[in-house]
Amino acid sequence: MESAISTILIVGAGQAGSQAVDTLRRQGFGGRLVLIGDEAELPYQRPPLSKKYLSGELAQDRLLLRHRAFYEEHRTELLLGSRAIRLDRGTRSVTLANAAQLSYDRLLLCLGAHSRRLTCPGHELAGVHYLRDLADAAALRAALTPSARVVIIGGGYIGLETAATCRKQGCTVTVLEMADRVMNRVVAPDVSAYFAEDHRAQGVEIVCGTRVVGIEREQGTAGHGASHLSVACAHGVAYPADIVVVGVGAIATTDLAQHAGLACDNGITVDEHCRTSDPAIFAAGDCTNQYSPHYGRRMRLESVDNAFEQGKTAAQNLLGESHVHDRIPWFWSDQFENKLLIVGIAQGADEVVLRGDPASRSFSVCYLKDRELLAVEAINHSKDYMAGRKLIAERARLNPNKVRDPQVALKDAV
Amino acid sequence: MPRVVFLEADGRRREVDAPAGISLMEAAKQHGIIGIVARCGGACACASCHVYVDPVWFARLAPPEEMEQGMLESAWEPRATSRLGCQITLAAALDGLTVSVPRAQA
Numbered sequence: 001m002e003s004a005i006s007t008i009l010i011v012g013a014g015q016a017g018s019q020a021v022d023t024l025r026r027q028g029f030g031g032r033l034v035l036i037g038d039e040a041e042l043p044y045q046r047p048p049l050s051k052k053y054l055s056g057e058l059a060q061d062r063l064l065l066r067h068r069a070f071y072e073e074h075r076t077e078l079l080l081g082s083r084a085i086r087l088d089r090g091t092r093s094v095t096l097a098n099a100a101q102l103s104y105d106r107l108l109l110c111l112g113a114h115s116r117r118l119t120c121p122g123h124e125l126a127g128v129h130y131l132r133d134l135a136d137a138a139a140l141r142a143a144l145t146p147s148a149r150v151v152i153i154g155g156g157y158i159g160l161e162t163a164a165t166c167r168k169q170g171c172t173v174t175v176l177e178m179a180d181r182v183m184n185r186v187v188a189p190d191v192s193a194y195f196a197e198d199h200r201a202q203g204v205e206i207v208c209g210t211r212v213v214g215i216e217r218e219q220g221t222a223g224h225g226a227s228h229l230s231v232a233c234a235h236g237v238a239y240p241a242d243i244v245v246v247g248v249g250a251i252a253t254t255d256l257a258q259h260a261g262l263a264c265d266n267g268i269t270v271d272e273h274c275r276t277s278d279p280a281i282f283a284a285g286d287c288t289n290q291y292s293p294h295y296g297r298r299m300r301l302e303s304v305d306n307a308f309e310q311g312k313t314a315a316q317n318l319l320g321e322s323h324v325h326d327r328i329p330w331f332w333s334d335q336f337e338n339k340l341l342i343v344g345i346a347q348g349a350d351e352v353v354l355r356g357d358p359a360s361r362s363f364s365v366c367y368l369k370d371r372e373l374l375a376v377e378a379i380n381h382s383k384d385y386m387a388g389r390k391l392i393a394e395r396a397r398l399n400p401n402k403v404r405d406p407q408v409a410l411k412d413a414v
Numbered sequence: 415m416p417r418v419v420f421l422e423a424d425g426r427r428r429e430v431d432a433p434a435g436i437s438l439m440e441a442a443k444q445h446g447i448i449g450i451v452a453r454c455g456g457a458c459a460c461a462s463c464h465v466y467v468d469p470v471w472f473a474r475l476a477p478p479e480e481m482e483q484g485m486l487e488s489a490w491e492p493r494a495t496s497r498l499g500c501q502i503t504l505a506a507a508l509d510g511l512t513v514s515v516p517r518a519q520a
Contacts, residue, residue, distance in 0.1 A: 045455045062436070067444060305453050305460070332459035339481060341459055382484030386461065390488060411488075 005105045006031040008318060009094055011084045011256065012110030013037025015045070015304055016285030016311035018065045020108055023315035025074045033076045034102060036094070040081040041134055042068060047304060049137040050161040051334050055168060056141065060134070087260035089278055106280055106318045109257055109268060110311065111287040113250040113302060118153065122215030127229050128244045131158055143243050146170030151231045151241035153212050155182035157333050158247030160195060163204050164335040166245075174205040174239050176231065181208055186331075186342070188365040191377050194358045195335060202336055210235045215244060250302055252287045265289055267300040272324045274314035282318055284310035293326045294393075295345055301329050328392050330385075341385035344375030344392045355384065356406040364388075366410070371397040376410075387411040416504050420447045421514035432504055438513065439463040439499035449515035456500035458482055461489040463499035468512035475502060490518040 008024060010017045013035050021035055037043070044063040052058040071078050079096070086095040093103045115130040117123065129140045140162075144150075150166045152159045155177030167173045175182070181192040182199075196206050211234040218240075220227045232238045252267035263269040263277040267289030274282045274290070285307040289300040306329055313325040330343040338361075346352075349367035356363030364384040367375040373396055376388030387410040391398070402413035418441055420428045426448075432441035442450035442463070451462035458481050467475065472495040478486065479501070486496045499513070 047455060047457065062440065065443075070446065304455070308453055330460070332454060332457055334457065339458070380481065382458070382481045383487060386485055386488030 005029070005319065007102075007104050008033050008106045008108065009102055009104040010035045010108045010110060011094060012108075012112055012285065012287070013039065013043045013078075013080060014110055014112050014285060015043065015065060015307040016110035016314075017108070018043035019308045019311035020110070020284065020315040020318075021071065021074055021076050022066070023312045024319070025076075027316060027319055027321075029319055031105075033074070034079060035071070035076050036079045036082050036084055036096070036102075038081070038083040039133060039135070042066070042071070042078070042080070044134060045304075046133070049134065050131055050158055051165060053134075053137055054131075054141055054144075054162065054165045060138075063134070084256055087256050089260050089262075089281070092280060104280070106282070108311075108314055108318060109276070109281065109283040109287060110285045110307075111253040111256060111268075111283075113252050113286040115246070116249040116251050118212070118215075118246050118248065120212055120214050122217075122229075125215055125217055125229060127217075127242065128215060128246060130246050131162060132250070140243070140245065144169055144171065148172070148242040149228070149240055150174070150243045150245060151176065151229075151239045152245045152247065153231070154247035154249070155179075155206065155208065156185065156247055156249065157183065157331075159245070160199065160335050161333060162245050162247060163199060164202070167199075167202055167204050168336070171243075173203070174207065174241075175199070176210055176212060176233060176239070177206065177208045178211050179208065182206060187340070187377050188346075188352055188354075188367075190354050190358060190363075191340070191365055191379060194363075194379060195338070195340070198336060198338060207233070207237075210237075250286070252289070252300060254287060257281075257283070257287075265298075269298070270310075272326060273317045273322060274310050274325060275317065282314040284314040290325065293324065294328060299329075299345065303329055303331055305330055328389060330389065339380055339382075341378045341382060342375065343378075343385055343388045344373070346375040346377075349374050351400055353400055353403045355403060355410070356381070363406070364410075366398070366403050368398060368400060368403070371400065373398050384410045416506055416509040416511065418442075418504065418508075419510065419512040420445075420450075421512070422448045423515050423517040424448075434505050436504055437500050438465070438502040438504060438511070441504060442499055447515065449517075450499055452500060454500075458485060458498060458501060461485045461498060464489045464492075464516055465497055465499050465513040466493055466516065467495045467497050468514075469495055471508070471511050471513075472497070474508070490516050 083097040268283040333340040346367040351368040362380040364378040378385035430445040454460040
């Protein structure tokens with residue numbers, strides 16, 4: 001079987017695709033290996049785009065996951081700035097935007113995700129930014145000046161990280177969130193309240209429970225110089241802005257797979273081996289909706305660790321092995337001086353336990369189901385986060401009364 | 415340019431020259447040191463750039479902050495000289511810094 005694999009194509013040059021190159025060669029694959037990416041850059045890290053890259057602390061070359069020499073040493077053909085536009089499973093070939101056609105024996109799809117777009121009137125105006133790739137971040141970084149008024153639509157990870165970075169640059173920052181609290185889809189109410197309060201203390205205006213109904217460009221007047229944007233909300237207030245940043249979520253990129261008839265459902269459907277519905281095609285990273293043996297259901301994750309690990313698992317299995325991807329997901333966010341560390345998936349919990357006092361600026365929230373630890377959200381508290389990683393993987397059952405007592409180490413709260 | 419000596423888990427010795435100002439983890443990644451995984455890219459969020467610092471050098475480093483300390487407690491087989499590579503910034507004074515990589519990360 002393995003001897004029949006002479007060409008492997010990887011479509012998508014992000015974290016998963018780059019990891020797959022490493023793993024394939026490390027596993028001894030000696031055939032032709034092609035990495036296709038629609039961005040012009042070598043594979044790079046995305047998490048710093050809203051943090052240290054945006055603030056200017058991290059130069060572009062420090063974002064690279066691996067240097068160019070790595071791909072040469074690993075005999076990888078890099079087709080960057082190349083968009084794959086068609087997948088033909090019958091002839092096992094991929095067509096690029098420049099009409100070039102490449103055949104494969106095995107295909108790995110690492111298509112990533114793309115920003116959910118605004119649809120309200122004015123969404124296409126100049127000055128409205130998204131933050132997904134390096135080009136987005138570079139454009140926003142170039143536009144940021146200390147005197148800029150920045151209105152951020154969406155109070156999730158991207159919105160709040162961007163708010164903190166812009167505020168630290170001296171900008172006037174307003175965050176508009178549709179739900180009744182920030183980060184409502186990813187953290188507990190206590191954690192939302194802590195972050196909202198910290199942002200406000202730093203001078204960020206946070207407005208929850210409102211919806212943006214339109215964006216307009218208003219001409220400058222004699223007294224007020226240049227023109228600016230105006231972001232109108234459903235509650236009747238319009239916020240003036242020099243820059244608007246939209247962070248309202250991401251959507252799995254599946255066009256190529258869907259048009260080729262691969263099973264997709266909020267992402268490319270893959271099993272725990274990263275196999276799609278076509279045995280010659282595997283998928284990894286943000287574009288997948290994968291079955292998790294630990295949680296017993298499918299999930300689509302937007303996470304660096306998930307992209308790396310799926311990329312590695314897919315690469316091993318492309319060569320005929322049968323590894324299972326069953327990691328406990330983890331996430332982090334940096335906002336001002338705070339580090340939020342999350343491990344596990346809270347969904348399904350029947351008990352939510354606050355550990356410690358948020359006023360101390362170091363605390364955590366633990367989610368239990370029938371006393372089994374499902375997830376931990378740790379704010380400036382790496383001990384609980386690290387303990388949580390082990391306990392969740394072990395399916396440890398904890399004593400809620402001990403969990404509630406911050407004097408008891410989480411690992412001893414059994 | 416400070417030189418860093420990495421002792422990989424299989425006993426291989428790798429000496430790399432790295433610019434001052436980047437982290438020990440970044441130097442390791444640039445040179446493909448086996449066992450420095452660094453999933454989070456240097457955010458002190460994953461403990462997969464854990465190293466054992468040579469005791470002589472350990473004493474010369476600025477001590478770890480509380481966040482790093484908390485990560486290390488539950489890292490793979492921590493020792494008294496454990497550090498996270500992402501939290502060590504290379505400088506001329508660290509020329510010759512010697513660290514070994516835990517087996518589990520290889």
